[in-house]
Amino acid sequence: MSQSDARPGLFERPGVIRTIIALIVLICAGLVVAEFFYTKHPHFGFDGWFAFYPLAGFVAYCFIVLTAKMLRPALRRNEDYYNERDRQALQTPMRDDDHE
């Protein structure tokens, strides 16, 4: 293992990142346009609404990530919360009082 060279890699160049984002936006736009060009077979009614799937994808994703983010303060603890040493810490010998 050695340290990094100075030149940014392909996926760190701002131009490349902008292009990727532009591509995603373009594809999404194309997929909204596609709504007009296929026959829907809704099973429940609501899944036949205009742009149901794009909205479902976007909203569900935001809901999941933001809910998880709100849960984090309640759930997060120190890595050694259960007092079981992890693999990096193994070099230091265990003391007897580390046992539960």
Added chain:
Amino acid sequence: MSDWLGHAMASPALVLMLGAALIACLPRWLHGVWLLVIPAAALALLWQLPMGLHGQIGLFGFDLTTLRVDGLSRIWATIFLIGSFLTGLYALHVDDRIQHVSALVYAGAAVGAVLAGDLVTLFIYWEATAIASVFLIWASRTIKAHIVGLRYLVIQVISGLLLMMGTIIHYHATGSIAFDHLGLATPGGWLIFVAFGIKAAFPLLHNWVQDAYPEATVSGTVILSIYTTKLAIYSLARGYAGTEALITIGAVMTIFPIFFAVIENDLRRVLAYSLNNQLGFMVVGIGIGTPLALNGAAAHAFAHILYKGLLFMSMGAVLHRVGTIKASELGGLYKSMPWTAAFCIVGSMSISAFPLFSGFVTKSMILTAAAENHHWIAWLALLVASAGVLDHSGIKVPFFSFFHHDAGFRVREAPLNMLLAMGATAALCIGIGVYPAPLYAILPFDVEYSPYTSTHVINQLQLLMFAALAFVVLFRSGLYPPEVRGLNLDSDWLYRRLLPAIGRGIRDSVAALRARIVAGLGQLAGLAGHWLTDAFGTNGAAARTWTTGVMLLWVTALLAAYLLLYY
């Protein structure tokens, strides 16, 4: 068909176990050959077996059916054996006899369990998977792995005991040990259901997966991810197909692990949560129970073993080279490990169910079955969960390890055998996605299904691409939760903290009560002592020196009393 094929000895499970016994004594340079030859031979044997019940033997007064070959058991045994071959290739460089032996015994036990035609045979192999697999965790040879392995073993053995008790009760009620549809109508059926539920990682019974799998060795985690949980899914499909409760259980299983996966830092643990979420899809399929839904569950298990194995393999390669798998420490690895990154992305796209990848052609069967049977809540849950899968397995795992900011690691690409295993698995993921017909041909039921309709392809792309757009928006605006070190509480807190705390509380209060009783008795004893001392001590009444007159008076009084009594 040759006569010997009908015998219990001609079992693919025993081929793997005998192979394991040979590896235990063969020199190291032969391990590589055996790790590949044995699963291949077992797979060839499996497909030579005619459909039907074979391998009848008598044991403990029961007539056991050790080999049941039908559509359901054969597809599971097939993917287990393919998995055994691929993980054998992945682990070729590992110089650890224990891991090789336990991997083959474990795979053999899992194959034996899915081929079991009765509950007693199932129980024997069920316990064998537990015992063989724990060595893959202990093989990490860390203190934490030792503790985690013990916890894992206890939970697995509890599942086995419930299966045994359920089998006994079921046998007394019905007089049969056949492993067919069981249902929830009898107490035995319930006990077996819970036994399967533990191994299938039902909500609140799930945490052994996330606890144990990330602590196993690099190849051990890949191997573990294949068998135990999918064996349980098979058992549910065999014994509880069409059980309504499974739809609810499965829908919950798809949703709640997502939140944990989003905030988890250990990427192998993220994948363990993701595994739980994928099992949920299969459980919903089994709950719906129509031929299409059961085909969907079987096909999804098949595809899942491959793409989940591929994801665990790529993260294992990162751990092998970099030495850590924490998202907060990683980044920019595409420069050093481009092949691993590419294979990981194939796994991510497969699990996210992009068209032309394996997840698309299998998951869609379950969603279609849910829609056709009007389970709209479960269907919506699966849809939300699909967007969640894109986050934790589709984006988070490859993005934070191979891209994001460059963490400065300059390591070598994964060893050649790991790359070959990942390449072969990736090829299968794409192959199934592009040309699903061979997989559909070996599904248990004969159902016409075509995943590539324009509606389905467009809708799936809309769902996934807009979810990806949401990631871009959240990440660029800084709303996406950063990767930070830490540990997240899950249901294991109940038995790792709350239960011991309650135990300690009970122990302390019993000790306090005992101390109080002892103290009370001590006080009583003290009082009695004082009284005795007062009466008979050196200064007590009994020890005083008395004058002759007093003595005479008492003797006279006693004699008078004596006279009165006997007069």
